[in-house]
Amino acid sequence: MSLKVGIVGAAGYAGAELIRLVLGHPEFELAAITSNADAVQPLSAVYPSFAGVSDLVFTTHDAPELKNCDAVFLAVPHTAAMAQVPALLAAGVSCIDLSADYRLSDPATFEAWYAAEHTSPELLKTRAFGLPELFCQDLETAASDYADGKSVLVACAGCYPTATSLAAAPAVRAGWVAESGPVIVDAISGVTGAGKSCNARTHFCSADENLEAYGVGKHRHTPEIEQILGLADRIVFTPHLAPLKRGLLSTVTLPLAPQALDTLTLEDVVDHYKQFYAGRTFVRVLDAGQQPKTASVVGTNAAQIGLALNKRAGVLVATGAIDNLCKGAAGQAVQCANIVFGFDERRGLPTVACPV
Amino acid sequence: MSLKVGIVGAAGYAGAELIRLVLGHPEFELAAITSNADAVQPLSAVYPSFAGVSDLVFTTHDAPELKNCDAVFLAVPHTAAMAQVPALLAAGVSCIDLSADYRLSDPATFEAWYAAEHTSPELLKTRAFGLPELFCQDLETAASDYADGKSVLVACAGCYPTATSLAAAPAVRAGWVAESGPVIVDAISGVTGAGKSCNARTHFCSADENLEAYGVGKHRHTPEIEQILGLADRIVFTPHLAPLKRGLLSTVTLPLAPQALDTLTLEDVVDHYKQFYAGRTFVRVLDAGQQPKTASVVGTNAAQIGLALNKRAGVLVATGAIDNLCKGAAGQAVQCANIVFGFDERRGLPTVACPV
């Protein structure tokens, strides 16, 4: 039996990717797509890929259809989700939120980094954090609650935090990382990560044939990565923009604790990672000596991880490659929804990228 | 009076860039271009940009014209320069070497990283290291020797080491870097950095819309960066490939020494960097809060540096943007040649990138 699904903020890039996935999902029925900016426009006028595939028309965010949905995905800027989620939950609609609003457990941290007051901090205690491979428990609880008839809230992890944490968590959780000292995260993203808004940064002639770092030391994904990995005040996160549409590669350099430095071999590391992710369809740990290519995962919900042990300098370098719009946003949201609503987590999610 | 100049390995990308710069240099006369692979072919057949500009034809590497040159630029793979330099110097021809052969002061390090025996290690003591903004003395000595009628050897720094060291050296030399702990260098380069050779990595359909790290922990530029900065065994260097032709951005994360961490402000850092590079035409230190774009320097010998102080995690993040073929190779070579041969260092070097 189909789940009736709505998408708020459906005209942005993550929203459009959600539409693509939901339309192809055997158990989801896309009932409403909202966008204040594009309200009244047919979907296919804004995104010609959907011509002949869907007759949906964008409505404004306060569309009544939303309250009739079983679940709503919110792909809106921060603070915009907070404005709608409480009412939706109260109306019995489960919310899968792609924004940052409910990711940070501590509202004070949210307020410090997002310069906005959190208007429903009580929900932070009960929401499920949406990064399935690293926080199974949250989603299992949400699934159980949903089965009991409650409406649930899932806060999906951000794109950089997803790639970064998938790459780093197994080492961190194994206790291999030194107790102190900075953990460096240098990541590169394609331009879809900068959003659909047209501005000096996203103009083709500005982004093409160019590389630049941005938000250096100030990027809001910093506290999220620190929270996921449990490395408060230690993450140095520098994102970079590169001239491609989709794809995100995060390179994490972890200083090793003395014992790990002495005893670990690269094979140990690779084995541990493979065991850590055993049975997790979407995460592939590459063999020793291999590095992931973002093109291998674009268009899919897959993540690939590469590992290199540098004993000389005493670090482990872990790289994580994802499609920032899929596993970094819409794909992960659908994966979380699958788990919460009782489906196999792979339902409706592409796994094979175009080979070229 | 013109200096007669030859270019060995002129058909590769760095070689072609050297041709472009030398043809436009008021004091240089391009007398010979060699390439075993393209011997006998007209330059304009291999590089159509030179059609109507030059009638030069590639000759093999043992062309006699080379010995009649005042100076020869060598843009060849490692070990290939070693094979020719001693004889050229003996013939009174000064050599500006773009290969790695004479960069590393310790022949044992060269042999360890390049898996090749160094055939003229005695030259390592007297060669000038070619990174003018950081090693003025070497080039001044070479200029003096040249003026005395000797043939000199300059070993130009590699592309990644150039961007990285320009970004990091002022902080390192100020004593701001912690005494121990890894120094992370994550850099991104356009595909010209991978060379003219056609292979799986350089095929358009492999590099386009893709990001990947390579040579992780093994890249040969590691010991060179360590030598330039005096940070033996501390550099963790991870290069990445991105889908653009020219451009290189290096992000260096330097752990700060306690005193620096306590007292420095970002303005202090920017001021110090600006003073450090005062009078150095080609290096521009951006104001606090600004980050360089590689597109701002492509086609020129310029470098731009951005700075960000992260007191929370105790690091300074310095980014350096260059054109890997220009300031990272040919431009720097010409700049060194200008200094050695007694010209203003800016002669024949473009400084203004296309604005778009």
Next chain:
Amino acid sequence: MSLKVGIVGAAGYAGAELIRLVLGHPEFELAAITSNADAVQPLSAVYPSFAGVSDLVFTTHDAPELKNCDAVFLAVPHTAAMAQVPALLAAGVSCIDLSADYRLSDPATFEAWYAAEHTSPELLKTRAFGLPELFCQDLETAASDYADGKSVLVACAGCYPTATSLAAAPAVRAGWVAESGPVIVDAISGVTGAGKSCNARTHFCSADENLEAYGVGKHRHTPEIEQILGLADRIVFTPHLAPLKRGLLSTVTLPLAPQALDTLTLEDVVDHYKQFYAGRTFVRVLDAGQQPKTASVVGTNAAQIGLALNKRAGVLVATGAIDNLCKGAAGQAVQCANIVFGFDERRGLPTVACPV
């Protein structure tokens, strides 16, 4: 019940795309993939997108498994299919050929344009021409023969001829085109169209940020387009290469016959085209005033057509956009196979491109 399928020349780009489609096809079971160059290599080593998805290993072209297949797709260069098809057909294996070998009905034309003797011209009379929307009859006959237990041969149309003919055929078949005068076809393709082979043209640094025409007046697709449209000696075909991976746009300028010029309106043209393709899932005729974007169809078997009537100069300009590897090669091959083997033609074929 699954059809056992093999792919010859599976390591090229069209071959890899076939693998992607066949692996995702509910009725096909991929039994063998051959490639002389990559024989013995695991599929995932050559195409990392397939890591964890398939354990197949490339075998040489003479692999015995091929004879046990129900059908074999051949994605090989011209003349290479001719070398294998007769024996496969004789062994009861149906062949879906993506090469040019059996497209041209007249062996003399093949020999003139491909500079090779046709070694099985008798098959040209019975093969089905593989462009379903324009040659239904061929494939229905092949389907009928297959149902009768015969092995059949389908020669799939080339990429440029597919986009060009879909755009032009409705006007040609309506008798709107002048009886004489050249019909101009200027098309643009992404670099996957140039093949997997690494050479000066396909090097990233040669193709990026560049446009060029090639094969001007000599391209082998010329006679194929003429054959499909019935415009002998009238097609002027100029292909161009642009810096993208996948995507092909063909702009056809058809001189109008006097009556058509006098009476037609753009609405008439659009209506006729929509009727012509009514019920054809994969071809979408855009409304008057709209032009197709190749990005709207990449990764899918869809084609989009735009129309513009220019009464001033007396022509109809029709544009056709496809993914050169999908509807221009592998997708069309699978579509033809579906029809021949009795499945719905849409089986296993993606229809929704990534919206961004």
Next chain:
Amino acid sequence: MSLKVGIVGAAGYAGAELIRLVLGHPEFELAAITSNADAVQPLSAVYPSFAGVSDLVFTTHDAPELKNCDAVFLAVPHTAAMAQVPALLAAGVSCIDLSADYRLSDPATFEAWYAAEHTSPELLKTRAFGLPELFCQDLETAASDYADGKSVLVACAGCYPTATSLAAAPAVRAGWVAESGPVIVDAISGVTGAGKSCNARTHFCSADENLEAYGVGKHRHTPEIEQILGLADRIVFTPHLAPLKRGLLSTVTLPLAPQALDTLTLEDVVDHYKQFYAGRTFVRVLDAGQQPKTASVVGTNAAQIGLALNKRAGVLVATGAIDNLCKGAAGQAVQCANIVFGFDERRGLPTVACPV
């Protein structure tokens, strides 16, 4: 003695390219740059390539400095030049106009295609048409007038008309083109041609990995091409957008007159073209069998032309490659200015593109 030069609309792409060229021009002194949108901003803030090179600040379009210039370049949208030119001329300031306002000789044609009334049609009789290789007389007259102390007006040809006309004019003027029948012009341009304005079309994620035709049958360059070539109502012009920044390739298919068709050989054509452009530094006619690459001319004022004779279909296919911002706009403007103001036409104009 320096010519004092101003640039109106200096913050757009053509304007920025003008700034680059004027700053590097030995005889020009850049005295004023105007932009209503960016008024008050330093040049280097809007275009970081100029950091450290120029301290100029944008002023509004009514800046008094303009009237003190010897010449003003106008790089503004159509109708905006008309608003300023008469007053500037009256103040003794010569105008080099990059807009379309004064290109079309017949004001009725301008009004039909640009949907705007021409406010100074009297200037159309005396303005020089700025395409030096094809209209020497105009610029010689203007140079003479200028030498006599008059202020002159030059209307520079548009980008598509420039590439197209350079490719077609020699054949047209030789009388080789059939008397009637459409002349097809299919051209491709990089995204700088779409302007600096950020919109759905110019967003990186819309333009990247995409091809599309636009303005089909309606593009305003149509009457301009017809006027230059003297082919009223015969030009079918279809522009296309491709994913690169700079570069424009125009493919012109000219139906041949019977005599030309019978007697011409490709060598005849190439010879005629080479003679036609003999002594014209910026135009290079390639040898028979060669096709131009836009990358060979990017960043320079050069144009390259390729030729192919198709006797089968009775046409000559001529391709013209330029940099749309240089020879297609700013470079051509400077070239015209050089001629008018009595300098060698090559002054300050780059001729050698980056080889890679």
